């Protein structure tokens with residue numbers, strides 16, 4: 001079987017390694033996703049599965065890794081073997097890395113020094129960073145000569161005004177890195193760039209809502225982040241699938257004084273709160289929507305309430321609103337959550353086209369506002385992989401300009 005025709009100029013593999021899943025996309029130079037998919041159930045004891053979302057013609061059927069194969073290494077080895085069989089090993093790998101800290105504010109090669117620094121940030125993003133970096137290490141073992149480029153969720157927010165970055169704690173703690181960073185930056189960059197092609201309003205005062213398993217809202221002015229609901233960690237701000245979002249620090253001190261260990265508190269805040277904790281049923285909005293339980297409806301109501309509060313908190317720094325955009329699994333698919341936020345912003349003259357909103361399903365970029373609305377409302381299916389891949393393409397081009405003879409074909413060492 002031959003390599004994909006559209007990959008003649010080579011491809012870049014974008015990898016988003018999470019706590020239980022590994023999403024990937026193979027991208028050509030022009031930014032088109034040639035092949036995307038996801039390995040799920042990679043947590044210990046999970047049912048590892050491979051799902052191809054955008055298969056190439058002629059590729060083998062999706063492979064079930066089986067219950068015994070539950071590691072990221074196995075999933076990555078499977079992925080590379082598939083690419084190798086197609087003669088489509090990539091020229092570089094682009095990783096979504098959640099935390100870039102103070103130092104990594106632009107895409108860069110993941111050399112040993114950078115990896116050591118990124119490892120030191122793992123306690124700040126325990127649900128993401130260790131898994132992101134494990135993916136880099138696994139690929140370095142499989143394809144040692146292949147350049148790996150890190151693209152950081154925090155980087156989009158690096159130029160936020162200083163007042164947004166400060167935490168009102170003793171000054172000395174700022175020097176230890178205790179500041180607000182903001183996350184979901186690759187997604188926000190994608191939305192910002194995509195919306196710029198659809199609406200001039202996106203260059204004005206915009207609120208972008210990434211509502212997935214993790215969730216945040218971000219205020220942008222002329223496409224640049226000026227404020228966001230996530231701060232020091234990916235635990236701040238909105239209520240999420242299993243994360244609490246912002247909680248009065250006094251409540252946490254209370255629990256610690258009650259004898260809760262730090263580990264128990266961390267586990268509760270990251271993995272047993274949010275939709276899951278409040279409903280007692282599920283972290284998945286689809287399950288809660290389908291449930292007749294009162295606790296499911298209460299959890300959804302609280303999710304919407306926290307979303308309205310956090311979004312409204314961005315209106316003052318923005319001094320108004322020209323455009324609101326939704327993305328992420330909930331933002332793309334849950335018309336009720338979108339309606340709840342839009343209705344609360346009716347006082348700004350925002351008018352949702354209810355029919356369009358109800359019919360919108362995450363298939364492509366869609367306008368959801370009525371023709372007389374003072375604020376535009378958009379749905380934009382996100383593509384974090386594409387943002388990461390284009391950063392890797394830029395890196396490859398810069399390398400080729402500086403050392404054209406050194407670009408060597410990759411060889412799989414498995």
Ligand SMILES: Nc1ncnc2c1ncn2[C@@H]1O[C@H](COP(=O)(O)OP(=O)(O)O)[C@@H](O)[C@H]1O
Pocket residue numbers: 211212213214241283284285286328329330333334
């Ligand atoms: N059709 C749907 N209706 C409502 N919510 C959905 C739907 N599909 C997915 N979701 C929600 O989106 C979440 C996953 O969002 P996603 O952005 O894919 O998450 P992540 O990238 O953080 O893993 C699910 O947990 C679920 O709550």
Ligand SMILES: CC(=O)OP(=O)(O)O
Pocket residue numbers: 018098128153183184212213214215234
């Ligand atoms: C930063 C973050 O919360 O990411 P995700 O939504 O992928 O969990």
Ligand SMILES: [Mg+2]
Pocket residue numbers: 212213214
């Ligand atoms: Mg996500």
